[in-house]
Amino acid sequence: MQRPIAIAAAGIVATIVGGALIATTILAPSDRLAACRTGNVAGGFDRLGGPFTLLDGAGREVTDADVITEPSLVYFGYTSCPDVCPVDNARNAAAVDILAEDHGIEAQPVFITVDPARDTPEVMGDYAANMHPEMVGLSGSEEQVAAAAKAYSTYYARADDDPDYYLMNHQTMTYLVLPEEGTVEFFKRDDGPEEVARRTACLVEAVD
Structure with missing residues (x-):
């Protein structure tokens, strides 16, 4: 569940996301990716993303370097999510297909659970395979996910204390992460697959 706080100041509309200030304003001309973005992160996009160690669908320990080998749409959620996560993951999967078909860009959706108690590596592997053949x-562990x-x-x-059927509150941003570049953009829930694909293609081409 995203909990945005709008702040109007000098024509800048900002949203507080997990301690990072994400502002929908024009970036400095020196940013070679500025023309492709619709938002900014206070302190720079370097504040989003970084090294991680997690488990893939086969239970193997993998790092961010193992996973982010091509443009990746990284999303945090959980498989028991009744509505938001399936829609967002399907949007990311559709964007990947558009990138391949219309732009000739190979990309992958990456789904990281925030509910490792129920979402074992096997559960995540099965969910990803059913959602899209390229989804990771x-x-x-609780510590690795945190x-x-x-x-x-x-x-x-x-969200609650039900031992089996509890819900998880979580943010719903999708992050575009490029190999050797890190996080270069974020997408909101109301960005459709065509928009995600368009901005991703623009950024990939700008980096190349």
Whole structure:
């Protein structure tokens, strides 16, 4: 569940996301990616993302370097999510298909659980395979997941005390991460697959 706080100041509209100030304003001309972006992160996009160690669908320990080998749409959620996560993951999967078909860009959706107690590596692997053949599903220990979420300034918390059917509150940003570049953009829930693909293609081409 995203909890944005709008702040109007000098024509800049900002949203607080997990401690990172994301502002929809024009970037400095010196940023070679500025023309492709619609937003900015106070302190720079370097504040979002970073090293992580998690478990893939086969239970193997993997790092961010193992996973982010091509443009990646990174999303945090959980497989028991009744509505938001399936829609967002399907949007990311559709964007990957558009990138391949219309732009000739190979990309992958990456789904990291915020509910490792139920989302074992096997569960994440099965969910990802059913969602899209290129999707990577990642789980891990509570500590590993917390470290990955912290790197991306992603908030999550258990919503209730039901032992089996509890919900998770979590943010719903999708992060575009490029190999050797790191996080270069974020997408909101109302960005459709065509928009995600368009901005991703622009950024990939700008980096190349």
